[in-house]
Amino acid sequence: MHTTLKILILFLILTCNASANLNDCELIQINSTHWYFESNQTDLAHGEYNYQAFANNISSDYRILNVGMWYSTYSLHYNVTSPYNHTIESDGTITANRSIIANDDTNDTAQSTGTSYITINVYDNGASIVRNFTVEGDILDWYQAANLSGEYTLNNGSGILDTQSDVGGLVNFTIDLSAGDYTISQKYKDEEIQFYFI
Numbered sequence: 479m480h481t482t483l484k485i486l487i488l489f490l491i492l493t494c495n496a497s498a499n500l501n502d503c504e505l506i507q508i509n510s511t512h513w514y515f516e517s518n519q520t521d522l523a524h525g526e527y528n529y530q531a532f533a534n535n536i537s538s539d540y541r542i543l544n545v546g547m548w549y550s551t552y553s554l555h556y557n558v559t560s561p562y563n564h565t566i567e568s569d570g571t572i573t574a575n576r577s578i579i580a581n582d583d584t585n586d587t588a589q590s591t592g593t594s595y596i597t598i599n600v601y602d603n604g605a606s607i608v609r610n611f612t613v614e615g616d617i618l619d620w621y622q623a624a625n626l627s628g629e630y631t632l633n634n635g636s637g638i639l640d641t642q643s644d645v646g647g648l649v650n651f652t653i654d655l656s657a658g659d660y661t662i663s664q665k666y667k668d669e670e671i672q673f674y675f676i
């Protein structure tokens with residue numbers, strides 16, 4: 479039996495030297511089952527901070543909420559040894575599950591019809607398969623790959639879904655993508671084969 483909890487923040491603990499101000503933090507409901515924690519604190523020293531909130535559904539025992547750290551970004555990131563898990567909202571907001579390393583920026587971007595989750599598994603602009611990524615959650619409305627030149631295909635286990643050419647180094651696939659694994663591959667022109675008879 480699942481009931482939607484009306485969440486109240488009763489207490490907030492910061493495990494750091496900075497003092498907590500409850501006006502600097504709030505829980506915001508995304509849908510009936512998902513909430514996110516937002517802090518607008520700007521005076522914190524560089525370091526790692528852990529947040530913990532206590533909540534209840536007005537009439538029952540208090541529950542401890544674990545608050546994960548998500549980092550706002552404007553594009554998708556890739557790291558072979560420590561992959562980024564991205565959350566993409568319908569308003570174009572992209573967050574990552576860990577701090578962003580500038581060299582990991584792919585400049586790729588995407589937008590969801592609701593809330594989608596994406597992980598880039600392969601990123602190599604010099605290979606025949608330039609992207610491999612996994613989509614979970616709601617429909618991904620479009621995916622735009624950056625820093626490419628030429629014609630590319632978007633594929634899944636069923637075959638080619640779409641073919642697009644770059645415009646200014648950007649290849650934009652506007653087909654809706656449901657949960658699954660996808661690749662973007664460079665499309666090679668068929669070479670003419672000439673026969674010579676001697």
